[in-house]
Amino acid sequence: MTILSILGVLSSAIFSGTSLLYTTLGEVIGERAGIVNLGLEGVLLVSASSGFAVTYLSGSPYLGILVSILAGGLMNMILGYLAITRKANQLASGLALMFFGFGLSALIGKPYVGEKIHSLTRYLLPGTTGLPRVYSSLFKFDILIYLVIPVAFLIWWLLFRTRWGLGLRAVGENADTAYASGRNPRLIRYQALFAGGMLVGLGAAHLSIAYTMNWTEYMTAGRGFIAVALVIFSKWHPLRAIVGALVFSGAVAFQLLLQSSGVQVSPFLLDTIPYILTLVVLIAWGGNRKHSAPASLGRVYQGSE
Amino acid sequence: MSKLTETFTHFPVVRQKALQAAVRYLLMILFAFLMFGLILLISGKDPLQSYKDILSSTLGSAYGFSEVIVAMIPMLITALAVALPSRVGLINVGGEGQLYLGAAFATFGALTFSSLPAWLLLPLMVLLGMLGGALWAFIPGYLKSIGLVNETITSLLLNSVAPKIIGFLIFGFWHSPMDTVKTANFVAAARLPTFFGTRIHLGLVFGLVLLLVFWLVMKYTRWGLEMRAIGSNPQAARRNGIPLSKYLVIVMCIGGAIAGLAGMAQVSGFYGVLLLNFSMSLGFMGFMICWLAGGEPLGIVLMSFVVAVITTGGNLLQLTRDLPYAVINILLAFTLFVVLARPTFFKGTKS
Numbered sequence: 001m002t003i004l005s006i007l008g009v010l011s012s013a014i015f016s017g018t019s020l021l022y023t024t025l026g027e028v029i030g031e032r033a034g035i036v037n038l039g040l041e042g043v044l045l046v047s048a049s050s051g052f053a054v055t056y057l058s059g060s061p062y063l064g065i066l067v068s069i070l071a072g073g074l075m076n077m078i079l080g081y082l083a084i085t086r087k088a089n090q091l092a093s094g095l096a097l098m099f100f101g102f103g104l105s106a107l108i109g110k111p112y113v114g115e116k117i118h119s120l121t122r123y124l125l126p127g128t129t130g131l132p133r134v135y136s137s138l139f140k141f142d143i144l145i146y147l148v149i150p151v152a153f154l155i156w157w158l159l160f161r162t163r164w165g166l167g168l169r170a171v172g173e174n175a176d177t178a179y180a181s182g183r184n185p186r187l188i189r190y191q192a193l194f195a196g197g198m199l200v201g202l203g204a205a206h207l208s209i210a211y212t213m214n215w216t217e218y219m220t221a222g223r224g225f226i227a228v229a230l231v232i233f234s235k236w237h238p239l240r241a242i243v244g245a246l247v248f249s250g251a252v253a254f255q256l257l258l259q260s261s262g263v264q265v266s267p268f269l270l271d272t273i274p275y276i277l278t279l280v281v282l283i284a285w286g287g288n289r290k291h292s293a294p295a296s297l298g299r300v301y302q303g304s305e
Numbered sequence: 306m307s308k309l310t311e312t313f314t315h316f317p318v319v320r321q322k323a324l325q326a327a328v329r330y331l332l333m334i335l336f337a338f339l340m341f342g343l344i345l346l347i348s349g350k351d352p353l354q355s356y357k358d359i360l361s362s363t364l365g366s367a368y369g370f371s372e373v374i375v376a377m378i379p380m381l382i383t384a385l386a387v388a389l390p391s392r393v394g395l396i397n398v399g400g401e402g403q404l405y406l407g408a409a410f411a412t413f414g415a416l417t418f419s420s421l422p423a424w425l426l427l428p429l430m431v432l433l434g435m436l437g438g439a440l441w442a443f444i445p446g447y448l449k450s451i452g453l454v455n456e457t458i459t460s461l462l463l464n465s466v467a468p469k470i471i472g473f474l475i476f477g478f479w480h481s482p483m484d485t486v487k488t489a490n491f492v493a494a495a496r497l498p499t500f501f502g503t504r505i506h507l508g509l510v511f512g513l514v515l516l517l518v519f520w521l522v523m524k525y526t527r528w529g530l531e532m533r534a535i536g537s538n539p540q541a542a543r544r545n546g547i548p549l550s551k552y553l554v555i556v557m558c559i560g561g562a563i564a565g566l567a568g569m570a571q572v573s574g575f576y577g578v579l580l581l582n583f584s585m586s587l588g589f590m591g592f593m594i595c596w597l598a599g600g601e602p603l604g605i606v607l608m609s610f611v612v613a614v615i616t617t618g619g620n621l622l623q624l625t626r627d628l629p630y631a632v633i634n635i636l637l638a639f640t641l642f643v644v645l646a647r648p649t650f651f652k653g654t655k656s
Contacts, residue, residue, distance in 0.1 A: 038398075038461075078642070081646070082642065082645050082646055086645065086646040086647060088645040088646060088647075089596060089645070091396065091398065091457070091592075091596075092592070092593060092596040092597075092641070092645060093645050095589050095592060095593055095641075096593065096638050096641035096642055096645060097638070098589070099586075099589075099593075099634045099637050099638040099641065100634065100635060100638030100639075100642070102631045102634040103631050103632050103633065103634030103635030103636075103637070103638060104635055105631075106629035106630075106631035106632050106634075107344070107348055107628070107629065107631075107632050107635065110628075110629055217629060217631060218631070222465055225461060225464070225465055226465070228461065229458070229461065229462050229465075232458055266473045266476065266477055268469045268470070268472035268473035268476065268477075269469070269470075269473050271469045271472075272465075272466045272469045272470070275462050275463075275465050275466045276466065278462055279454075279459065279462050279463075282453075282454045282458065282459070283448065283453055283454060
């Protein structure tokens with residue numbers, strides 16, 4: 001096991017963890033307003049495929065990212081219509097959205113399977129210029145990676161330090177009370193879903209445009225569900241989500257490291273570590289978890305008419 | 306007065322309501338087909354021809370129809386695995402994982418005791434499959450009953466773990482000499498019997514009998530009454546002396562056992578081999594179907610049938626229209642969207 005292999009694994013963890021963190025942040029916003037989106041997988045896929053298609057057609061990754069962001073917001077609007085306006089069950093609506101995403105992304109992405117794109121420029125991490133080339137190539141990150149931590153802080157600021165965030169959290173805790181104090185729960189939930197969807201779209205854009213730079217059917221491979229788990233792991237807090245995404249991708253990286261060093265452990269069993277870790281943390285937190293989950297998460301706001 | 310009108314006047318409300326509901330669902334599904342047709346048109350395919358293909362390949366021939374029934378079997382069972390826990394207020398999103406574990410346990414039986422005769426081996430596999438699913442459901446059920454973690458979250462997490470355990474078992478121990486992504490083919494004694502020369506297997510009987518038993522238990526037994534009591538008001542039920550946490554664990558485990566049976570039926574009746582990632586969201590489909598059917602047995606049968614027609618038709622769409630198989634999920638999703646949204650212009654009364 002060399003320093004180089006450890007750094008390589010770390011670098012790949014940062015790349016794969018970025019889209020996860022964006023997605024988790026998006027889900028945090030939605031769940032803080034009281035809406036669970038089990039269809040993240042579908043939102044990610046549609047955003048990733050449409051962003052990739054636009055990047056391929058236009059040659060501009062930035063246009064692709066923009067389209068991904070919009071696609072994410074729009075996909076979440078479907079969930080919004082079903083769960084907010086039509087008062088449908090959130091879990092069922094989310095799963096329907098997931099199936100929709102499976103299908104739509106396959107249709108959008110089909111002509112672009114195996115195509116190559118010009119990706120985002122990667123910039124060397126400041127302070128690592130002096131390193132030899134083999135090392136420094138591991139520290140070249142694209143702009144979306146540099147932005148992800150500031151975005152997490154921005155979301156934290158929005159949720160906990162602005163009036164909008166206060167209203168949003170109030171709706172997530174008790175929509176009726178929020179309504180009584182002059183807020184519009186439906187509108188706020190739509191806003192939260194759209195904002196959250198845009199972040200999920202950004203995560204998807206990083207996955208297909210910046211990281212893997214290709215499109216394959218069902219390329220997200222469960223990331224949506226991981227993000228849902230990470231939201232709980234991070235107790236619905238954007239800053240703890242950073243830790244969550246790091247732990248998760250760190251576990252994945254650790255497992256790659258073990259494999260590269262020739263330790264004979266089944267990769268399948270190692271793959272389960274992050275999920276089991278999340279479960280263990282949930283159990284450990286068990287008692288006081290109630291205080292952190294938005295109280296009306298998953299409940300339908302019936303309105304006051 | 307003819308006999309027909311007599312029955313009509315006898316049960317006017319019931320007949321009218323059932324008819325209304327049937328017409329409403331039919332209209333909704335038609336609307337979903339219309340929207341999917343639009344998508345097909347946009348992507349340059351002939352929607353009319355595509356629908357003709359879907360319908361003629363599924364309902365147009367005896368073989369096609371039998372394939373629909375085959376696709377329906379795991380959906381019936383996984384939907385029931387959601388319906389039962391939902392009666393006590395438990396949300397079992399973990400059907401997918403329970404199905405995998407059931408399949409793994411059943412496969413263990415099939416590979417280890419392959420010399421046993423079918424009349425002994427199959428019941429053993431059924432029991433093992435149910436045990437596997439029940440064990441996987443015990444974790445969320447137990448954690449919920451002691452008030453630690455919500456069962457929705459736990460069962461979702463375990464869904465992601467289960468396929469990896471299957472992968473571990475296949476790669477590590479069970480894979481056939483020729484192939485690393487599946488086990489060796491099961492011996493004939495480990496295969497569920499099929500009927501009428503089609504691929505319809507005994508799993509259909511499992512599903513239908515279980516649905517009937519479910520209906521009878523809920524309607525006529527003390528357990529059914531107590532479960533309904535827990536479902537409508539758990540605290541009141543507990544104060545009335547119903548052992549709440551015991552019920553939560555046991556019902557969740559039975560739900561898991563049913564999902565495990567679906568897994569056993571898939572590997573033993575359908576594939577005859579344990580494949581990596583064989584389920585392809587069957588557990589989630591069961592959740593959707595159960596929800597759309599309102600947890601009612603008859604509704605589950607009907608919705609499973611509709612979903613099975615759609616997914617089976619998707620195979621043909623892939624072959625003849627040069628579309629990815631996954632595209633059929635759009636039609637499935639539209640159907641789900643329309644039913645979930647219950648648009649007012651179908652004049653449906655919201656329940």
